[in-house]
Amino acid sequence: xxxxxxxxxxxxxxxxxxxxxxxxxxxxxAPGDPAYAVLGDYATDDAVAALRTQMGLDKPVWQQYLDYxxxxxxxxxxxxxxxxxxxxxxxxxxxxxxxxxxxxAIVIALAIGIPAGMLSxxxxxxxxxxxxxxISLAGLSAPAFYIxxxxxxxxxxxxxxxxxxxxxxxxxxxxxxxxxxxxxxxLGLVETAYVTxxxxxxxxxxxxxxxxxxxxxxxxxxxxxxxxxxxxPGLVPIVALTGVFVIGLIGGSVLTEEVFARPGLGKLMVxxxxxxxxxxxxxxxxxxxxxxxxxxxxxDIIYTLVDPRMRKR
Amino acid sequence: MTATPSVTMAPTAxxxxxxxxxxxxxxxxxxxxxxxxxxxxxLIILVAVFAPVLAPHNPLTQSxxxxxxxxxxxxxxxxxxxxxxxxxxxxxxxxxxLQVGIFSVLLGGFAGTAIGVVAGYFGGKTEAVLMRLVDVLxxxxxxxxxxxVMAVLGPGLGKLILxxxxxxxxxxxRIAYGQTxxxxxxxxxxxSHALGQRTGVILxxxxxxxxxxxxxxxxxxxxxSAIRLEASLSFIGLGVPPPTPTWxxxxxxxxxxxxxxxxxxxxxxxxxxLTVFAFNLVGDGLRDVLDPRSGK
Numbered sequence: 001x002x003x004x005x006x007x008x009x010x011x012x013x014x015x016x017x018x019x020x021x022x023x024x025x026x027x028x029x030a031p032g033d034p035a036y037a038v039l040g041d042y043a044t045d046d047a048v049a050a051l052r053t054q055m056g057l058d059k060p061v062w063q064q065y066l067d068y069x070x071x072x073x074x075x076x077x078x079x080x081x082x083x084x085x086x087x088x089x090x091x092x093x094x095x096x097x098x099x100x101x102x103x104x105a106i107v108i109a110l111a112i113g114i115p116a117g118m119l120s121x122x123x124x125x126x127x128x129x130x131x132x133x134x135i136s137l138a139g140l141s142a143p144a145f146y147i148x149x150x151x152x153x154x155x156x157x158x159x160x161x162x163x164x165x166x167x168x169x170x171x172x173x174x175x176x177x178x179x180x181x182x183x184x185x186x187l188g189l190v191e192t193a194y195v196t197x198x199x200x201x202x203x204x205x206x207x208x209x210x211x212x213x214x215x216x217x218x219x220x221x222x223x224x225x226x227x228x229x230x231x232x233p234g235l236v237p238i239v240a241l242t243g244v245f246v247i248g249l250i251g252g253s254v255l256t257e258e259v260f261a262r263p264g265l266g267k268l269m270v271x272x273x274x275x276x277x278x279x280x281x282x283x284x285x286x287x288x289x290x291x292x293x294x295x296x297x298x299x300d301i302i303y304t305l306v307d308p309r310m311r312k313r
Numbered sequence: 314m315t316a317t318p319s320v321t322m323a324p325t326a327x328x329x330x331x332x333x334x335x336x337x338x339x340x341x342x343x344x345x346x347x348x349x350x351x352x353x354x355x356l357i358i359l360v361a362v363f364a365p366v367l368a369p370h371n372p373l374t375q376s377x378x379x380x381x382x383x384x385x386x387x388x389x390x391x392x393x394x395x396x397x398x399x400x401x402x403x404x405x406x407x408x409x410x411l412q413v414g415i416f417s418v419l420l421g422g423f424a425g426t427a428i429g430v431v432a433g434y435f436g437g438k439t440e441a442v443l444m445r446l447v448d449v450l451x452x453x454x455x456x457x458x459x460x461x462v463m464a465v466l467g468p469g470l471g472k473l474i475l476x477x478x479x480x481x482x483x484x485x486x487r488i489a490y491g492q493t494x495x496x497x498x499x500x501x502x503x504x505s506h507a508l509g510q511r512t513g514v515i516l517x518x519x520x521x522x523x524x525x526x527x528x529x530x531x532x533x534x535x536x537x538s539a540i541r542l543e544a545s546l547s548f549i550g551l552g553v554p555p556p557t558p559t560w561x562x563x564x565x566x567x568x569x570x571x572x573x574x575x576x577x578x579x580x581x582x583x584x585x586x587l588t589v590f591a592f593n594l595v596g597d598g599l600r601d602v603l604d605p606r607s608g609k
Contacts, residue, residue, distance in 0.1 A: 018449045026465060134346070137597065141589040143541050145548050146582045149568065153579065157572035164571075251454030255545055259568070269457070270549050273464040281464060285457075292452050 001304075008300050012293050019289040024068055027282050028061065055081070055279065077283035082275050087283035090268060095287075096170065098264035101183055101256065102249050108188025109195050109245070114238070116192070117199025118226065121207060132196060139193025144252040148186040148259035155182060165261045179262075187256045191249055198241050199234070206234045236307045243299040247292065340602040347598020353591035361407040368401035372558050381574055390580050394566060399577060402558035403584050409470070409552075409559045410588055414540035417474045418532050421481025426528060428482065429489025430520055434497055434512075444490060450483040455542050463551040470553045473546065477539050488531060492524040530603055534596030537589045544585050560585045 052058050056067055071078060077087045120132035139147075156164040162182045170176055206212065207230055215225045254266030261267075265284060272280040341347055360367060369387070376396030384391045390399040432443040450458065462476035496502055497520075505515050546552045547561025555562060560581040567577030 015449065015452075018445060019452070022446075022449060023461075026461060029465060137593050138586070138590055141537065141541070141593050142586055143545050143548070143589075145545065146564065146586065149564065149571065149578055149582065153571055153575050157575070247452065247454050251456035254454075254456055254460070255548065258549060269460065273460060274550060276464075278464075281461070285461065288453070288457060296452065 004304060005301055008297050012297050015296075016289065016293045019293065020069065020072065020286065021065075023282060023285045023289065024065055027278060028064075051081075072286060077286060078279040080272075080277055080280040080283075082277045082280070087280045090280065091265065091283060091287055094263045094265055094268050097262060098253055098257070098266065100176075100180065101187060101253055101262070101264065102246075104180055104184035105187035105191060105249055105252075106246075108184060109191035109249075112188075113192045113195025114199050117196040118203055118231070120196065120200045121203035122222075122226065124204065132200070136193040136196040139189060140197070142190065144186055144190045144255040145259045147189055148183070148256055151182050151186055152259070183256050183260045183262055186259070187249065187252045190252050191245060194245055194248060195238075198245075199238060202234045202237045203230060206230045209233075236303070239299065239303050239306050242302075243296050246295045246299075250288065250291070337602050341598055344598040344601055346594050347601070350591045350594025350598060353587065354595055357407060357588050357591060358411065360404060361411045364404050364408055368398075368404045370398035370401045372397060372401040372405040373556050374398075381570065383574065384576065390576050391574060393563070393577055394570070399563070399580060402563060403560070403581050406558045406560045406563065406581060406584065407588070409557065410540050410543060410585070412470070413474055413477060413543040414536045414592070417477035417539045417543075418481055418536045420474065421478035422485050422528065422532055422535075424478070425482040425485025426489040426521070426524070429486035429491075430493045430516055430524070432486070433490040433493030434516060434520065443486070447483040447486045447490070451487060455480045455538065456545055459542055459546055460549065460551060463546060468551065468554045470557075473543065473552055476546070477542050480542065481535060481539065484531070484535060485528065488528060489524055492527060493520055496520050496523055526603060530596060530599040533592055533599060537592035537596065540585070540592065541589050 049058075056064055059067070075088070077091070079085065080087050080090060083090070116132055116136070120129045123129050152164050156162045163179050164182075212225060212229055215229045216222070220229075250266075253264065254269060256262070257264040257267040258270055265287065269281065269284045271277075272284060369389075374397060376392070379392055379396040380394055382388065382392045382396070388398050388400070390403070393399055393402070428443055428447065432440045432447075458480045459476045462479050463472065466472040466476060502515060502519050505519055543552060543559070544561035544564070547559045548565045550562075550565065552561055553559050563581040564578045564585075567574070567579075567581070570577050
């Protein structure tokens with residue numbers, strides 16, 4: 001198992017390398033000079049030249065590329081163009097908020113989505129199934145920010161149960177959790193819809209397998225068939241799809257943080273974009289890339305734990 | 314040598330095509346939610362086309378003294394922070410949503426399909442490079458990719474379509490690639506290869522038409538996600554610049570008045586939800602037709 005994990009980590013390196021290269025290329029194809037973009041069209045030539053030197057834009061592209069990769073290897077993500085602080089410091093302060101939000105949303109989505117999907121599959125073509133399918137399709141249709149606004153309107157503006165703006169720090173755990181509730185439900189609900197649909201279609205496939213019919217035929221109680229015989233093999237594709245699901249969560253977290261004015265990686269990224277802080281934007285993309293590659297490796301590892309057959313490959 | 318097979322093929326082929334289509338249409342028509350979705354989509358397209366007729370007011374006319382007025386007989390959904398008619402802005406917003414949704418999927422669909430088919434058919438180094446790239450792009454959330462491209466390109470309708478099309482490319486490429494791998498081994502493709510047909514002709518005449526079905530289904534589902542992505546980017550402030558009415562931007566502007574005048578945000582949101590939902594229903598229905606096992 002350890003060997004497998006090590007091998008999988010090694011395999012992540014070329015992927016990460018490819019991602020970093022794409023980010024670098026994307027940031028360089030920006031039409032016009034980033035220095036002008038930062039300083040505005042009326043900047044003096046001296047100011048532009050100074051900024052170009054500071055950003056390393058006066059060097060040839062391959063040198064910029066090597067500097068960029070070398071910096072990342074040493075844990076240096078560059079300085080923000082606007083605040084002149086190291087980008088990593090800004091990222092480090094908001095990262096826990098995003099991780100907290102994402103973790104809470106995963107719990108909500110799995111806790112509601114898997115039972116709902118199973119129920120829908122077992123009661124196939126009944127009212128329950130129809131209801132679950134329509135609701136989950138509606139959930140997939142709603143962008144995270146709209147669900148957030150609805151919750152905000154009904155539960156905080158009308159009922160006053162939760163704060164509309166979610167900025168509580170980590171010093172006061174209770175207040176922090178209180179502020180987390182609405183954003184977590186917002187992000188969780190969108191992904192619940194995805195998990196529900198995924199579970200339903202996986203379970204439908206499993207339920208039509210012969211061994212499930214055999215288990216039923218020999219008179220096992222239906223709940224036991226579901227949990228012991230159907231859920232375990234069903235979990236394998238569900239885990240495999242978790243990578244896609246986490247990617248959805250990361251996208252959704254940007255919108256959720258924006259709606260609730262909650263600090264986080266997504267909010268920082270939107271801010272960097274509107275302020276044209278290209279180096280900060282690039283640094284955030286690198287962090288996202290790292291998270292995504294790590295999550296995919298983690299999913300692979302869990303996958304082999306759930307399905308021992310995978311280890312032989 | 315070409316005459317003999319075409320003579321024997323000709324009488325059977327058209328009949329088979331028609332009955333297959335009829336079967337598919339019947340299966341689709343039996344799916345009630347898909348039919349509802351299709352009717353909704355047609356309705357929404359009509360609203361976009363006839364926006365100038367349907368909108369009671371000019372969506373851009375400001376009237377600061379009447380700003381933030383609640384719903385009234387003349388202004389059914391009230392007026393926004395500049396005194397503009399919310400209902401008319403929602404009606405005109407349909408145009409941007411559909412334009413971006415449809416054109417970005419078309420653009421990304423063609424580019425992605427081309428990449429996938431080429432990678433799948435040629436294999437080797439082409440395949441390795443292209444599909445590696447596709448996998449990497451696929452690993453990123455749409456929103457973050459779209460945001461990055463918009464940050465690089467700057468604001469504007471054409472650029473927004475480009476950015477969203479860019480997020481569509483890897484999805485289409487993945488599917489087209491998988492299908493091409495299967496088709497490549499089929500006899501009729503091998504036969505046309507053996508007959509000495511040029512590769513371009515094989516790709517265009519034999520491979521592309523046979524993967525079109527699946528791609529059209531996904532295109533309708535992905536139009537839904539393209540429209541949602543457009544609204545998300547507009548909500549962040551990276552969409553079509555004001556004063557052009559877009560739903561995402563209206564929702565954003567309304568959040569400030571959420572407790573006093575919730576309609577400003579919630580009403581355009583309903584339009585957005587309905588539109589995305591309609592395209593999802595159609596896509597779901599189409600998928601059931603193609604793959605009866607996944608549906609009811």
